[in-house]
Amino acid sequence: MSFFASKNTKLNTRGLKFDSVGLVTGLVLLIILPALVKSNNYILQVFTHALLLANLALAWNILGVSGSISLGHAAFFGAGAYCSAVLSLEYGLSSWLTIPLAGLLAAGLGLIMNLICLRLRGAYFALATLAFVEIPRVITDNWDELTHGSLGLVSLPGLPSLSLGTWSVDFSASIMASYYFVFAFSLVLLGLVRFLFNSNLGLAFQAIREEEIAAEAVGISANRYRLLSLLLSAFFTGVSGACYAHLVRYIEPGLVYGLHFSAIPMIFAICGGRFTILGPAMAALIIYPLDQFVFHPLLPAGHEFLYGVVLILTVLFLPAGFWGSLRKIF
Amino acid sequence: MTVLQLQELSKTFNGISALSNIDFTINEGEIVGLVGPNGAGKTTLFNLISGRLRPSTGKILFEGKDITGFKPHAVCKLGISRTFQSSRPFSRMSTLHNVLTGQVFGKGFSLHIRPEDEQMAHELLDVVGIAHKAETLAADLTLSEQRRLDLARALATRPKLLLLDEVAAGFSPVLVKQAIKLINRVRERGVTLLIVDHFLNLSLKVADRLLALDHGEKIAEGPPNIIMRNREVLRAYLGMRYPDEEDD
Numbered sequence: 001m002s003f004f005a006s007k008n009t010k011l012n013t014r015g016l017k018f019d020s021v022g023l024v025t026g027l028v029l030l031i032i033l034p035a036l037v038k039s040n041n042y043i044l045q046v047f048t049h050a051l052l053l054a055n056l057a058l059a060w061n062i063l064g065v066s067g068s069i070s071l072g073h074a075a076f077f078g079a080g081a082y083c084s085a086v087l088s089l090e091y092g093l094s095s096w097l098t099i100p101l102a103g104l105l106a107a108g109l110g111l112i113m114n115l116i117c118l119r120l121r122g123a124y125f126a127l128a129t130l131a132f133v134e135i136p137r138v139i140t141d142n143w144d145e146l147t148h149g150s151l152g153l154v155s156l157p158g159l160p161s162l163s164l165g166t167w168s169v170d171f172s173a174s175i176m177a178s179y180y181f182v183f184a185f186s187l188v189l190l191g192l193v194r195f196l197f198n199s200n201l202g203l204a205f206q207a208i209r210e211e212e213i214a215a216e217a218v219g220i221s222a223n224r225y226r227l228l229s230l231l232l233s234a235f236f237t238g239v240s241g242a243c244y245a246h247l248v249r250y251i252e253p254g255l256v257y258g259l260h261f262s263a264i265p266m267i268f269a270i271c272g273g274r275f276t277i278l279g280p281a282m283a284a285l286i287i288y289p290l291d292q293f294v295f296h297p298l299l300p301a302g303h304e305f306l307y308g309v310v311l312i313l314t315v316l317f318l319p320a321g322f323w324g325s326l327r328k329i330f
Numbered sequence: 331m332t333v334l335q336l337q338e339l340s341k342t343f344n345g346i347s348a349l350s351n352i353d354f355t356i357n358e359g360e361i362v363g364l365v366g367p368n369g370a371g372k373t374t375l376f377n378l379i380s381g382r383l384r385p386s387t388g389k390i391l392f393e394g395k396d397i398t399g400f401k402p403h404a405v406c407k408l409g410i411s412r413t414f415q416s417s418r419p420f421s422r423m424s425t426l427h428n429v430l431t432g433q434v435f436g437k438g439f440s441l442h443i444r445p446e447d448e449q450m451a452h453e454l455l456d457v458v459g460i461a462h463k464a465e466t467l468a469a470d471l472t473l474s475e476q477r478r479l480d481l482a483r484a485l486a487t488r489p490k491l492l493l494l495d496e497v498a499a500g501f502s503p504v505l506v507k508q509a510i511k512l513i514n515r516v517r518e519r520g521v522t523l524l525i526v527d528h529f530l531n532l533s534l535k536v537a538d539r540l541l542a543l544d545h546g547e548k549i550a551e552g553p554p555n556i557i558m559r560n561r562e563v564l565r566a567y568l569g570m571r572y573p574d575e576e577d578d
Contacts, residue, residue, distance in 0.1 A: 199442060203430065203431045203435075211421070213382070213418060214418035216403045216406075217406060218435055218483060218486070221403045
């Protein structure tokens with residue numbers, strides 16, 4: 001189903017209404033969550049991570065919408081995490097500065113990925129991106145003076161603090177503050193993704209996904225728009241990685257460049273609905289807490305099987321993703 | 331006024347010649363039919379003009395400007411648009427958004443969807459007769475509707491020259507009649523047309539001139555009634571000797 005907004009159809013109006021209802025409900029729940037759970041630290045921590053993963057899924061889907069399935073977003077995530085960590089730890093820069101710089105570094109990496117994978121499509125592109133992760137990982141692993149290699153970096157500075165006049169808030173002071181920091185990032189990203197997909201750029205991304213040759217024949221430079229979606233996707237993945245570094249305050253190459261951070265956004269995007277705006281974020285906010293609260297206690301060693309099962313079930317029975325399918329019904 | 335000029339255009343694939351030394355000119359407002367049997371090089375010529383393929387040698391001039399080697403999207407922006415032999419809709423987008431894409435990207439680019447673009451897209455759907463399907467997904471259209479969509483999307487880019495690849499292939503006589511009406515309507519909008527027409531069911535009725543190809547070479551050009559009596563053309567299509575030769 002097309003996620004693209006149009007004002008004058010029954011089908012789409014229903015989908016849009018459903019989107020608005022879902023969006024407002026979700027936002028209200030997320031805003032009052034700390035009050036609901038009486039600031040239970042564990043629950044808040046899980047939802048902070050769920051929001052971070054939601055951002056990752058939203059960022060991944062900027063590329064996903066234009067038709068490319070990436071299995072290499074851990075490259076951007078890890079590079080972003082390391083960039084922000086090294087700059088703030090070694091050079092003492094404020095994380096207000098290092099987080100966007102991490103996004104820029106990731107986008108630069110996206111540029112390199114684009115040069116390598118320019119002519120690849122579909123499964124070949126996916127496999128090349130999977131291999132691509134090795135490039136920044138090996139560099140990080142071996143650049144000991146800067147990154148301490150596989151030892152990782154510990155006691156990183158926390159999330160930044162914000163002061164306006166007399167009022168100030170330190171986002172690393174409490175779990176609730178961190179939660180709201182990541183939540184604010186989610187809002188910005190979601191707003192941007194909505195704007196992108198509802199603008200004419202959304203038309204171009206969809207057109208090159210659906211039929212590249214025809215898209216070029218109507219004046220769309222497929223390479224240029226694919227690059228644009230990759231750069232945006234990489235930038236926000238890098239920013240997510242930087243947030244992760246300052247949130248967890250400990251990183252090592254095997255962790256931040258791990259397959260986990262490549263696969264997770266893809267799983268959430270596909271389960272939620274690759275052609276919807278909200279789906280990927282919704283999936284992250286439902287599946288990750290489900291995993292942590294229900295499956296992790298039951299099966300501490302193998303709880304991640306949940307992701308595999310959910311992915312297989314979605315692909316088999318709800319190819320439009322659960323949000324995409326719900327939109328069609330309501 | 332000359333719209334398109336092909337100068338000694340050749341294309342070889344791995345040493346095998348697909349087109350050789352094609353010289354041809356299309357004038358403003360004309361409808362030209364490109365005919366020839368299978369493998370004559372009709373689609374290759376289309377792909378060269380629309381920028382999908384680079385010619386091996388020769389030049390393509392559009393309104394006097396050398397556009398040889400231009401990329402498809404750049405060719406489109408200059409004013410050449412095309413349809414495809416088997417239509418290529420943006421399947422999971424609505425019919426309206428298919429046309430809107432052409433409208434938005436065919437010439438300049440604006441970030442926001444302008445109401446006049448949407449208006450124009452609706453009008454074009456009306457021109458090709460599928461306005462009632464505006465909100466249907468392109469994948470759910472019938473084959474004939476998808477061809478109409480292809481045409482509407484190509485028109486949406488506001489072309490000066492439109493290349494139609496087998497628009498009426500496989501059409502019933504009724505549909506062919508509709509297609510003829512449609513093509514005349516397109517011409518009234520001031521668009522010059524080059525039509526690939528393998529089965530000749532369209533071009534004989536609408537074309538001002540025909541360009542006949544066989545084995546990558548130009549074998550004839552001229553008005554339809556004369557071309558259809560040309561012995562080279564008859565030989566290419568029917569594979570038999572020209573009746574007059576029997577008497578020699």
